[in-house]
Amino acid sequence: MKELNKFVYFLVGLNLIPHLFDMPVWVTGASFTFLAWRVATDFTRVPSPGKWGTIVIAVVFTLLIVNHYGTFIGDEASTATLLIMVSLKTFEMRGYRDLMVLTYLCYFLLMTKLIVSQSIGMTVFMVMDILLITAFMMMYHSPVLKQDWRKLLRKAGSLTLQGAPLILILFFVFPRFTASLWSKNNAATRLSGFSGQLNPGEVSSLVLSEEPAFRVYFSDFSVMPAKMYWRGTVLTQSFGLQWRPSPVTQRPDYFRGTTPLHELIRYEIFLEPHGKKWLFALDWPVSLQSSDNKTERRYVSLAGKTYESRRSLAQREYYVGYSETESNLQTWLPLSENEKSRYLNVEGEDSPQALALAKDIESQHEGATGRVEALLQYFVENKFVYSLNAPQMSTLDEFLFEHRRGFCEHYAASFATLLRWAGVPSRVVVGYQGGTASFLSDYVLVRQLDAHAWVEYWYEPQNTWKRVDPTGVVAPERIQLGAQDFNERFLRASTGSGPTDMALNRWFSDDLKQSLFRMRMVFDQAEAAWMSLLLRYDFTYQQALFSDLGFDNVKRWQLFTFSGVGLVGLLIFVSLRLSRAKPSRPIAQRLYSQLCLVLAKEGLPRRANEGPLSYKSRALEAFPHLRQPLEAVFTEILTDRYGPPQAAELRPPRVKKRISELRSHLKASKLTPS
């Protein structure tokens, strides 16, 4: 058994690697150290910690984990515990049992990683891992396969492949449960950043979350995801970098549009439960309707064309939205003087430099559009950097003149405040931007990392609110690519304080960049398709799938029964197939009877009690002119059947050829008159 240990070390090490990316360094570091220590005890004279040493280490690390996470049972805490315990478990590998236990603990190492990441890369890793673990488990049970790793991998591969139909059936049929059944994924942790205020720093915690916010199904998919602004809440009170919604319940500040509904973009939204009242809608929304036709009773439309549910959303909400891509000129109510002054008010912000900048722009440019352009130009020219790692700051001056680093909230908040100081009524809209489109279907997934903030300003001549997204100026790719791609491409590499995060880009020539970009896009598409399948496939989808197949309104217990019956059916089918397979006669025997048949046709049947040797001599006597081919065929068959095992191997095709040659010879000799 001992020679198998190294395979287990390899497996454990392999399954620790993916955790390097998201577990604290001290956890992964310790795990790898224990593993290396264990390997060292096997191959050098380094002493092992022994039973008590291991226990002490385990206790110490349990305390460290509780200290670090404040709990022992949370997602990350339990993953950390698993990592430490599995790597410590390698110290007590005594026999077959420990070998097996450690091998399938590797599956759990893998599973805890899958909770965090379901990318294509992780999927490929998973498939490889299943193959390897299966191969190793086969190796423990077969001394033959242990010696031939190619055969081993082939065997393990065929074993895994043979299960593919079963995996497919189970995947589609096994009933899914909504997350709210269990206490995980509850609303409090999920949308914590989306508090309906704007405090730079909050969205950053959301950006890192791949949790779905909502899914959108379009009836007619004509909008590019990059142009999708999902309106959540409008913030009207400026405190410099901070923005808050108006404390008074706002009355709607717009008319319902005159465009008939069928000319608008129609979409269905499945909103994940977030425990609050926000409803998200594509900019610019015209109407939102609940699925149960009780819109008036359940939803309320607010100022700034936003919608809320009257009750907190504790379960997945489904509604239909109608939107138009351009703000309809006729829909907004004109601003009263009172309102205008409210939209120009900035409270408690002390940033003299920023104020001077705004006044400067106000004096140099006429009209809202000119001032907005000038301010955008300012952001372009002054080397602002889009970064998730913005330092803590409390005033506009710190952001605009000191750090110049920040994410969409910083830009939206500062831009809108500067506009107010420059005499342009403005407000901030928070919501989501973009989303992951599936190229297989008209469906877009919007995740927490797509959270965004942008600005609207009042354009007096047309009596309308216009959207301006300062983030688009600072980091256009953030808007074009969507949050996830953008983060992966530009931000991940640059956590330090490099001059600019975009500098990476200049390393590549344009052509190369283009083709790389295209390759990335193809991969992104595949990834998006995979992710959309993984994220989209839930009970609602199962019901839709089964209703397509003609089973309407299928229940979970029916799915469960169906998968059970399917499984049993499959097993019965396989066992019937197997039991029907008859043992086949050895190939040499079959060839011999073929030969006997040929000779019998020519008038020389084998006698019932006759052995092959006497039959052969009789054949030679009867057909003396065919001595040579007869000898060859008999010899080859007889050597395989009765000769020593090492004798020349039987080549059935060659023997068959010889028999058919013999047959034609025999026929020819019969035709010639004797």
Next chain:
Amino acid sequence: MNLRSLIKPQDDKIYILPTGHGFVFLIGIVVMILTAATYGNNLIYILAFSLFSVVMVGMVQTHNNLRGVKLKVIHIEESFADNWSHIEVRLEHQLKAVRQSLVVSLNSNEFVNSKPSLLEVLPLQSSAKLDVPVRLLRRGHYDLPRFIIETRFPMGLFRAWKYISVQQKIYIYPSLKGHSALPLRAGFNEEGENQPLSLSPSQDMDFKEHKLHREGESQRHMDWKLAAKRGEFYTKTFEGERNQAYSFDFTQVRFSSDEDKLSQLAQWIHQVFKIDSGFEMILPGKKIELGSGIQHYRASLRELAKYPVKGAS
């Protein structure tokens, strides 16, 4: 067909159950499915289903690994009680598949079978020999119990097994116990004519050494003079005890229990066989004529093996 015959394990049927590891594996899959449901994580569902399918395919393969495998006993190497006897079996199958990691043992509590015999590989449509060592604590003439062929290939998550009954019997000779010193040789001359047993060593034998006398030994060779001198009993042994014929008489062995007597006889026979001498043996109601060689040796030991136990009819 009554219930009992349904329950009674039948020959050549393949039985299969998960091993302990198989159960743990299945529990692990349940945990994974619960985790997947908790997080609504489809990739973990896929992982769990993949493992489940590996288990299912593994189960079929384990079962399949025994299909068509037949067992025949080809040779039985008999031995003494408490020693290892070797049963040589041949495993064969006619199917176009390779069989791996087959373990053969005997389905009996009486037959100690501490070393299960592993056949690493049985190539397609072929046969292979395998040695099954067994040990019994008591002499006798036993029916061979059913053989069990089992396998855990490929993953160790399931154990499949089948029973195979054979009609053979096995002799287990009495255990080798008693004194190594041979009793006085019987009075046979070269021609094999029967002569009365002599009470003293014949002239052509030379004195070799003294040995401490042990219970059960004949007192004929006791050296009384030495006994008087040293206060202990000694037996004289003689050179030239080779190529002689011996006579072993059950009634002459001085042990109280029959089993001990049989063991002593077995011991003597074994020794005589090793030095390639002839012997005759007298059992109550049965006489084995003088002879030598392996056949004679085996026949005599078999007589001892099936000597009826006292009290039993």
